Amino acid sequence: MGKLMQDGFGRQIDYLRLSVTDRCDLRCVYCMASDMTFLPRQQMLTLEELLRLATLFVGQGVRKIRLTGGEPLVRPGIVELCRQIAALPGLRELVMTTNGTQLQRLARPLADAGVRRLNISLDSLDGQRFRAITRNGDLDQVLRGIEAARQAGFEGIKLNCVVMQGRNFDEVPALLQYAIDQGIDITFIEEMPLGEVGRSRGEAFCASDQVRRLIASRHALLDSAENSGGPARYMRLVEHPRTRVGFISPNSHNFCATCNRVRLTVEGKLLLCLGQEDSLDLRGLLRRYPLDDAPLIDALQQALRRKPLRHDFDPQGAVQLVRFMNMSGG
Secondary structure: OOOOEEOOOOOEEOEEEEEOOOOOOOOOOOOOOOOOOOOOHHHOOOHHHHHHHHHHHHHOOOOEEEEEOOOHHHOOOHHHHHHHHHOOOOOOEEEEEEOOOOHHHHHHHHHHHOEEEEEEEOOOOOHHHHHHHHOOOOHHHHHHHHHHHHHHOOOEEEEEEEEEOOOOHHHHHHHHHHHHHHOOEEEEEEOOOEOOOOOOOHHHEOOHHHHHHHHHOOOOEEEOOOOOOOOOEEEEEOOEEEEEEEEEOOOOOOOHHHOOEEEEOOOOEEEOOOOOOOEEEHHHHHHHOOOOOHHHHHHHHHHHOOOOOOOOOOOOOOOOEOOOHHHHOO
16 A cells, blocks of 8 residues: 655545536536536546546545546446446545436446445435526426435435525525435535636625534534544534534635645546646546556655645635536535
8 A cells, every 4th residue: 555645734634525526417507517527528527437447546545536527427437437446445435516416327337336325415405496507407307216226225315515604594494304304414605706606606605604603503413533534523402412513614614724635626626725737647547557656656756745725615605716626526
């Protein structure tokens, strides 16, 4: 096993978010524009290249890989890719973020392939509002997918909800109650200012502290030191201990000091920080050195020294990067 990776500030990097596609069957208002242009197929990493990079990163000390997109389950061959990655010696867990639309069909195959935990996006329990947020989504399809995931035997299932003023802030109690009823976790996420989506980000921004106050008005909360290996801060509900409530707060309470991750886009760009543009072109190196990983490892180690101390997201949500979330890797 290779030595553990560290950045220039001594932070250990053991978590890779690996995008398998920029495509998605939804068009969520916080993620992308309504009229998107996706990458030409030849610019995307092949399944073989994705597996090679996953193997390389695990060899360099990565213990957790999260498959993302776009929507990872629209990528042909995804289940077999999961099986191959999950079998890598040294990998502690393979997890996935999905919008849930394909889970009724694929939940059990994914669990059988070795995916241990799922994060499933759910921003509303009202069918019309869900369609407005996703621009074309079917809420019932996603709810059937969540039920299929519950039946498939994953070690953990967590709902992800991006909270926005004027769109779904008032649904926080109902979404939490749904998670309680299902016996699963839920994380409330501040909208990230990535990409120009046709509206002001600041007008919909909702800080995690607002969400927490709303929940605390209805439920007794206990701080928790639990850590899932990502950026969420967790709390427990006194009367419902099976359900954890998480908060991801890139704007109001950034988690940069403990950052342990990098993102790899499906076009092979290693993003050293979600909120910065600096990246490493691993696709070019992959194709220049098809049989030799040494140049890739050397470039990776050098790039990590440039990983910034923190991002600079504006709490009012002003767009600072033209890169959309689907291009950043979930």
